[in-house]
Amino acid sequence: MQTQPLLTAHNLHKHYGRVHAVRGVSFHIAAGEIYSLLGPNGAGKTTTIGMLTTLLRPDEGDATIAGFSVTRQPQRVKEIIGVVPQEIALYDDLSARENLRFWGRMVGLRGADLAKRADEALELAELRDRAKDKVATFSGGMKRRLNIAVGLLHRPRILFLDEPTVGIDPQSRRRILDTVKELNRGGLTVLYTTHYMEEAQELSHRIGIIDYGQLIAEGTLDELITQTGVGERIVLTLEAPPADFAPNDLAQMEGVQRLHAEGDTLTFEVDDANGRLPALLLHLQGLGLTVRRIELQEPNLEAVFLHLTGRALRE
Amino acid sequence: MKLLTITLKDTLTRFRDVRALLYMLVAPLAIGLIMGAAFGGQNDGSSPIYAIPLAVVNADTGDLGQTFVDILTKIEVDTAEGKQSLFAVTPYADAEAARAAVERGEADGALILPPDFSAALKNANAPRARLDIYTDPTLRIPPVIIRSVTERLALGFQSAALGARLAAEQITTAVQADPALQTALADLPQAIAEAEADFAAEQPRIRLQRQTLGGGKSFNVLGYFMPSMAIFFLMFAVFHGMRSILEEEKKGTLPRLLTTPTRPAEILAGKIGGTLLTGLLQMAVLVLVSALLFGVHWGNPWGVALLSFATVAGAAGLGAFLAAFARDDNQAGIIGTFVALVFGILGGNFIMLQNVPVWLDLLSKATLNRWALDGFTALALDNAPLHAVLPHIAILLALGAAFFALALLGFRRRFTR
Structure with a gap:
């Protein structure tokens, strides 16, 4: 992977009225890197992408892509970026090929080059046999794939993918993730936003x-785990705990670094999951509680997020 | 050229939308035909009205009543079969019988000339004569024609009689002041009688010219209602076209367009171009289909083309203005529908505006629909030349330009974030 920064965001701020939606976001993405912005809905991911793709003007700060400023040289930036918005930004009454030809012209493609790129995009989206069908007749997954293919028509240097797997079936999600990895192997730099931790964990070289x-x-997964110091996790699901059950007392047990209780689920962050599990189970048995399900987890993004924010990502 | 690409994309998607085609093309043709049939009475809407059955009772004890009836009988209109009498006059003995003929549907109207008709015209001191007209309330066009022709004819008789009396008085004064001419005084009654006879003899020629409808041309009902419905539904289509900017904003295609190396002005111009092209094609199809299938006469082709463009441009300007300042596409849709309906009613798309109060007439002229309709009806009904509708075209274009200018301010604020 190359290390030269292709994108540098510096102290980006954006207000919507009295809401301070983005507060001094700074990061960089190296050429050839997949960088994921991970956060819950409303965290500011889409607004950050909006500023980086010139759609929104930052109230403060700036960003450069391949040396071009998003505030001072937006036209130059637009020529080298590809954008896949969260919405299915396609025309339902046009066919797949007509959509590709339209969007291709919008990014400056013409003639034989346009036709060739449209064919390539259809191939990538696995929609060659449905090229003449109206988008309105496509499934959610097919639309998502075409939505991504449109963003790649002009072979951008960096692709912005804003929650591209929202609302689709697991099979289509798998295809999209594989496509992103394949594109990256071909040298494409990707900024990927998601609120699905497993996607960020699987795809990303670095995560913000x-x-x-x-x-x-911000950092690689290992760096984040190290930075936050999160340990292994024991997730226990209890069988109908009594109303007066006070789980916080369990946080005092030896080896327990942190405890998160949500409903009938207890998540213990421990130094050694295998070593601490027997003692935990015995203690719970002593309290008259029955454990319905046991899960041991390696340190992961969910634990990092929980550690950093005190709440689960899906909240 | 990206502008053209957006224009063609918008036009293509609109003409692929079956629902849009229904209100762009099917509804105006269907409703225009229905209204033409409903308001045209016995007329088929594409041929001139003639041989309107008219029951006449001439109770006049003098000679002018019969002259009046003779003139009515001789009024002619041009038809496909050549010149035809406008009225098929049937004499009736009394008012009761004439009214009964109307009630039975044998006549579209009845005209009753009173016994003192001639006396009232010849004698300034005599009480005014009253003409009674009865018409079939279920008909629309024939009663208007009967009333209009009769009123004008009566007014002509009154003017001519007054002129004759004044002339006689002036001659009498002059002769009395000049003794040398007093010998001629004895001949004056005979001279007046001859003048009256000449006046009566001249009437058919003079009145024939005045009494033909539309300046001597046929009255084409569809020539009124087809443009009316075309304008009314054009407003909906064009408003929807401009509203599509907001729909694209909501759907995400507009933001995506804004992330491509396409300038916002190009995108806006392309959207406006799509709306204009769609509107022009809509008008072209309506004009051609109604002319070819239903024989609607639209008038001067250049006038129709330029007026169509001006109407579409004016409507697009108004649509852009509504879209630019609406909160979202839903609100723009509601406001656009309201404006289209109010403008349609005020602008005369559903009611003829010839006999409305002055304030309503003035209010009506604040609408695009009125200027467009006045222009189209002038072309279709009066066979007006192109220069006659240039003021209408200029006003529509000026209104469109003003609305566009305001819309640009709104869009600039909206898309600069």
Whole structure:
């Protein structure tokens, strides 16, 4: 992977009225890197992408892509970026090929080059046999794939993918993730936003965690785990715990670094999951509680996010 | 050229939308035909009205009543079969019988000339004569023609009689002041009688010219209602076209367009171009289909083309203005529908505006629909030349330009974030 920064965001701020949606976000993405912005809905991911893709003007700060400023040279930036918005931004009454030809012309393609790129995009989206069908007749997954293919027509240097797997079936999601990895192997730089931790974990070279408009942590998965010091996790699901059950007392047990209780689920962050599990189970048995399900987890993004924000990502 | 690409894309998607085609093309043709049939009475809408059955009672004890009836009988209109009498006059003995003929549907109207008709015209001191007209309330066009022709004819008789009396008085004064001419005084009654006879003899020629409808041309009902419905539904289509900017904003295609190396002005111009092209094609199809299938006469082709363009441009300007300042596409849709309906009613798309109060007439002229309709009806009904509708075209274009200018301010504010 190359290390030269292709994108540099510096102290980006954006207000919507009295809401301070993005608060001084700074990061960089190296050429050939997949960088994921991970955060819950409303965290500021889409607003950050909006500023980086010239759609929104930052109230403060700036960003450069391949040396071009998004505020001062937006036209130059638009020529080298590809954008896949969260919405299915396609025309339902046009066929797949007509959509590709339209969007191709919008990014400056013409003639034989346009036809060739449209064919390539159809191939990538696995929609060659449906090229003449109206988009309105496509499934959600097919639309998502075409939505991505449109963003790649002009072979951008960096692709912005804003929650591209929202609302689709697992099979289509798998295809999209594989496509992103394949494109990256071909040298494409990707900025990927998601609120699905497993996607960010699988795809990303580096991850930025954004919450309440601020980038609260950044790095590779290992770096994030090290930075936050999160340990292994024991997730226990209890069988009908009594109403007066006070789980916080369990946080005092030896080896327990942190406890998160949600409904009938207890998540213990421990130094050694295998070593601490027997003692935990015995203690719970002593309290008259029955454990319905046991899960041991390696340190992961969910734990990092929980550690950083005190809440689960899906909240 | 990206502008053209957006224009063609918008036009293509609109003409692929079956629902849009229904209100762009099917509804105006269907409703225009229905209204033409409903308001045209016995007329088929594409041929001139003639041989309107008219029951006449001439109770006049003098000679002018019969002259009046003779003139009515001789009024002619041009038809496909050549010149035809406008009225098929049937004499009736009394008012009761004439009214009964109307009630039975044997006549579209009845005209009753009173016994003192001639006396009232010849004698300034005599009480005014009253003409009674009865018409079939279920008909629309024939009663208007009967009333209009009769009123004008009566007015002509009154003017001519007054002129004759004044001339006689002036001659009498002059002769009395000049003794040398007093010998001629004895001949004056005979001279007046001859003048009256000449006046009566001249009437058919003079009145024939005045009494033909539309300046001597046929009255084409569809020539009124087809443009009316075309304008009314054009407003909906064009408003929807401009509203599509907001729909694209909501759907995400507009933001995506804004991330491509396409300038916002090009995108806006392309959207406006799509709306204009769609509107022009809509008008072209309506004009051609109604002319070819239903024989609607639209008038001067250049006038129709330029007026169509001006109407579409004016409507697009108004649509852009509504879209630019609406909160979202839903609100733009509601406001656009309201404006289209109010403008349609005020602008005369559903009611003829010839006999409305002055204030309503003035209010009506604040609408695009009125200027467009006045222009189209002038072309279709009066066979007006192109220069006669240039003021209408200029006003529509000026209104469109003003609305566009305001819309640009709104769009600039909206898309600069």
